[in-house]
Amino acid sequence: MENNNTSFTRAEESGNVWLSQENARNTGLTDYGITPTVLDSEAEVGQAMLNELFETARAKTGDINIALLGGRGAQALHRLLGELAKTSQYDELLDRLNVFTQDALAPMSMDNGFSFVRDFERILGPDFFKKIKSFTPMQTDTADLEAGLIAYLNKLESLGGLDIFFIGHGPEENQASHLAYIKPYSGAKGHHVAGVIPISSSILEHHISKFKAGGSAVSEQDETECRSAQYILTLGPAAILQAKKVVQSIVDADTAPAKVQTYANVLNTRLSSDRQEALQQLNANPGLWIRLHRNTKSFVLPNLGL
Template sequence: MNTDQTPFSRDEENNNVWLSKENAQTITLTDHGITPTVLASEAEVGQAMLNELYATAEAKEGDINIALLGGRGAQELHRLLGKLAESGEKDELLARLNVFTQDALAPMGMANGFSFVRDFERILGEAFFNKIKSFTPMQTDTEDLESALVAYLNKLESLGGLDIFFIGHGPEENQASHLAYIKPFSGAKPQHVAGLIPISSSILEHHISKFKAGGSVVSEDDEKECRSAEYILTLGPAAIMQAKKVVQSVVDADSAPAKVNTYAKVLNTSISADPAEALQQLNANPGLWIRLNANTKSFVLPNLGV
């Protein structure tokens, strides 16, 4: 385990703040493409995601570091993990897990019902959190969000980085998309490990309606605090490209039909071999970052039309 504290440098573009390791090596942009696996149901997608965790556990000794996906994409996986925790069937595996969140609204109290942490607790269940080795959310209740994010990144770095980055696909305007919450034209570059992104009213409305529809227990005070959030904390391109495995799931094209076109654009757009042009493509459509990890699995439903 690396116990050194990694120094981070700071880049700012249009009020987007990005953090990168000061000693970061130059990252080569190689387009590996993406080959979706079409499965019949959300249950099958959840099982496929769990199978990827099992495969990593078999291939690696010791701790397993994962970033959880919020929203619909991984809820079936979370239900399966919760059942395993209650049954005791996979306690040895759960005890190896260092679990991280990949994005968060801030500033916001950690106990707020609109926090992804609360949603994870609701679906994964108490037994899961009691049995895993560690759980590290992004801290959202501090006046110094940037320093808290650096502390989060240092813990992730000290544990050896992500073994699995569970990730989704978010639609944006002009058939663009976001990954984690790397937004179009936010200035994200290959060396950026994480960032603080100014939040928009449309994102807040989407987030609030999604949580209410999903059955989260929320109060008027929770909603008021959530609506006052100013930033999204997010892992960045470097975290995606350097993860040992990326496991994507896209299951909600029926309720988010824009994903049909935005996923197709990621699927069918080749990233330029010219570095400057490639960076322009990635800035305009951050969903493309997933094509730059050589070990990516993308599990989707037939309603995505691929």
């Protein structure tokens, strides 16, 4: 696809670069809240996520566009999809899938073991990638990261946007949280569709530790390159809010206990009716963006203490 960046506006705030489109500027701030569904096991969360995909497949014809969740949160779903791909029963569904990643560390070679792409390949398996219609990762090994991100966004837009945004919940300092990798005080606004964010040592440590805990095959060379990453490429609030459905999963509170309080804060914090105050809340705690989507499912385990 031709890289055409004329429809994107670039804004920079404190070193964070955000890309936006004019048609996403009038973002409403209606707080729909969250009603979590507590399931007994990680396997049940994976099945619930798969059921959401089945529901979307029944409700529409043609292609289905999804953003995969990296890390622990969706591994059970990915294992189920990998098993389905080994049979022919769901080939018609898989053939409709346009699959996108939602965030990435950069610059980093695409074959690095700490890349979400490698982790997806490991768990989903080769049959899945052979059968889906397309797979579009964020490019992390290009000299111009912004141009690569724009090409990614152009493809996503040309296909009609996301039908399902599979999303997680990441803990941050001061009992805040991130969605995708929208960081606190990164200046993300409702019309920002994607961004390039300077990385922090805490994010690198969290990323490396969760990949190791998840069983990824990594080398010392991979880790050295990963630790030299300088940026995070991430989808922004507009991509979340414009998705037809948001499906959240949180399964790792045992190994990431900070999520108990940070999720509780998102669950219990009502956004202010004053627009400017609400925007300040969202900037301080981007996990709150999920409250603005009217069609959200949040699947969690009992270890969140709900």
